[in-house]
Amino acid sequence: MRASQQDFENAMNQVKLLKQDPGNQVKLKLYALYKQATDGPCNVPKPGVFDLVNKAKWEAWNSLGNLPKETARQNYVDLVSSLSPSSEASSQGKRGADEKVQESKDIVVTSEDGITKIMLNRPAKKNALTFEMYKEIILTLKNASTDNSAIAVFTGAGDYYCSGNDLTNFTSAAGGMEEAANQGAVVLREFVNSFIDFPKPLVAVVNGPAVGIAVTLLGLFDAVYASDKATFHTPFSHLGQSPEACSSYTFPKMMGSAKATEMLLFGKKLTAREAWAQGLVSEVFPDSTFEKEVWTRLRAYAKLPPNSMRISKELIRNNEKEKLHAVNAEECTTLKARWLSEECINAIMNFVSRKAKL
Numbered sequence: 001m002r003a004s005q006q007d008f009e010n011a012m013n014q015v016k017l018l019k020q021d022p023g024n025q026v027k028l029k030l031y032a033l034y035k036q037a038t039d040g041p042c043n044v045p046k047p048g049v050f051d052l053v054n055k056a057k058w059e060a061w062n063s064l065g066n067l068p069k070e071t072a073r074q075n076y077v078d079l080v081s082s083l084s085p086s087s088e089a090s091s092q093g094k095r096g097a098d099e100k101v102q103e104s105k106d107i108v109v110t111s112e113d114g115i116t117k118i119m120l121n122r123p124a125k126k127n128a129l130t131f132e133m134y135k136e137i138i139l140t141l142k143n144a145s146t147d148n149s150a151i152a153v154f155t156g157a158g159d160y161y162c163s164g165n166d167l168t169n170f171t172s173a174a175g176g177m178e179e180a181a182n183q184g185a186v187v188l189r190e191f192v193n194s195f196i197d198f199p200k201p202l203v204a205v206v207n208g209p210a211v212g213i214a215v216t217l218l219g220l221f222d223a224v225y226a227s228d229k230a231t232f233h234t235p236f237s238h239l240g241q242s243p244e245a246c247s248s249y250t251f252p253k254m255m256g257s258a259k260a261t262e263m264l265l266f267g268k269k270l271t272a273r274e275a276w277a278q279g280l281v282s283e284v285f286p287d288s289t290f291e292k293e294v295w296t297r298l299r300a301y302a303k304l305p306p307n308s309m310r311i312s313k314e315l316i317r318n319n320e321k322e323k324l325h326a327v328n329a330e331e332c333t334t335l336k337a338r339w340l341s342e343e344c345i346n347a348i349m350n351f352v353s354r355k356a357k358l
């Protein structure tokens with residue numbers, strides 16, 4: 001049966017009630033189907049190269065070609081019903097001891113042997129962080145701070161630990177670049193705050209290369225174990241951006257300003273051993289025995305008295321907490337302006353159009 005105009009309007013209202021952001025790709029698809037169903041095939045000129053958001057919307061609409069209005073209306077209704085509360089609920093997962101505690105495509109959270117393991121699971125994109133992943137991690141850390149685990153551990157699936165921020169986060173955002181930058185700064189601030197405030201020992205198991213925010217965040221971890229295949233790269237100047245995750249404070253403090261400058265201003269990539277020598281990494285392991293050695297050690301650490309570990313962490317972190325929050329706020333304000341700069345837009349466009357890689 002074909003969707004009626006009433007079904008279409010109901011679906012439009014349903015979209016406004018979605019509790020979970022369906023993600024940029026779905027939002028673009030919804031936009032395109034809506035335009036096709038109401039105006040027919042794309043009939044407006046292609047926006048300019050710097051008008052990233054409207055260009056992405058135009059491309060999504062234009063890609064529907066001569067799809068009939070009725071089919072677009074039906075596809076819109078079908079897409080909205082696939083995002084209905086029942087499917088939203090199923091992506092939330094269940095909680096419990098020694099089992100998968102959160103089921104999501106890109107972040108897999110398990111709890112076993114007193115360890116909450118948070119695995120970035122987008123290996124085809126080198127575990128680049130989408131807006132949705134930032135939000136999921138905020139929720140995951142909130143849950144992990146009160147669950148029955150003793151420690152929390154981040155790692156990556158596949159050959160990378162994480163290639164940092166997904167550079168298409170801004171190019172595919174619906175709603176304008178300025179709006180995306182505003183929202184990005186709010187999400188980033190909350191995301192970094194959740195690391196500053198996390199009350200239990202937080203460990204990174206860096207299984208491969210780490211880029212951008214995946215590196216800067218390490219300054220807020222309590223221990224960082226790295227495979228000798230891992231590298232640490234913060235190419236902020238290459239991207240027209242500036243440091244985040246409190247690294248403008250933690251890196252100079254940890255490694256001295258001369259070494260921090262090489263990383264944060266000049267984008268020098270460090271090997272795992274160099275990162276260890278700078279104090280960013282606790283210990284480096286041969287890749288062949290990395291997983292076995294590290295997880296055996298972490299299982300032993302997770303048996304230590306949890307309250308004692310939490311209280312000791314609190315003593316250490318409390319000396320710095322206020323400062324870290326202030327640095328985070330300032331870095332987010334600075335980055336928001338950077339994201340709207342020509343330097344940054346050009347760098348992202350070059351990556352998206354495959355002209356530049358690190």
Ligand SMILES: CCCCCC/C=C/C(=O)SCCNC(=O)CCNC(=O)[C@H](O)C(C)(C)COP(=O)(O)OP(=O)(O)OC[C@H]1O[C@@H](n2cnc3c(N)ncnc32)[C@H](O)[C@@H]1OP(=O)(O)O
Nearest residue numbers: 124125126128163164165166167184187188212213357358
């Ligand atoms: C709430 C917002 C907060 C923002 C905080 C600010 C954070 C800043 C940063 O993190 S800056 C760092 C950003 N990251 C990068 O600049 C890395 C870009 N990626 C690369 O240079 C390369 O992909 C690589 C060196 C990581 C890996 O190269 P290679 O081994 O040759 O693999 P591919 O390039 O073919 O990658 C495979 C596949 O993954 C996609 N991809 C990889 N990284 C990213 C990324 N960061 N963003 C988006 N997509 C990424 C890549 O495009 C390929 O996709 P494809 O197969 O072509 O569809």
